[in-house]
Amino acid sequence: MASVENIDEMKSYLTPREENEMTASYQNTTSIACPVCEESFDYLVVCKRPETSLSLGKVMNLCTVTNEDGRLFLFTHE
Structure with a gap:
């Protein structure tokens, strides 16, 4: 698994x-x-706060x- 530094x-x-x-999406x-x-x-969604609604x-x-x-980093797959 990748480190957070690699994800950044x-x-x-x-x-x-x-x-x-x-949030931020890429x-x-x-x-x-x-x-x-x-x-x-498909997308990377970065949750900036511990409590986030998506x-x-x-x-x-x-x-x-x-x-x-x-x-939290969410990697989406359609």
């Missing part, structure tokens, strides 16, 4: 899509492999990575 570096290769005070336009399952993922518009598979300060 990975974000520089992704396309930013939406950001607010609770689209994987270059087919980078998910650090959890090693399959290409509204998912469609059914998808999720892989997650959490770091020590409570940030």
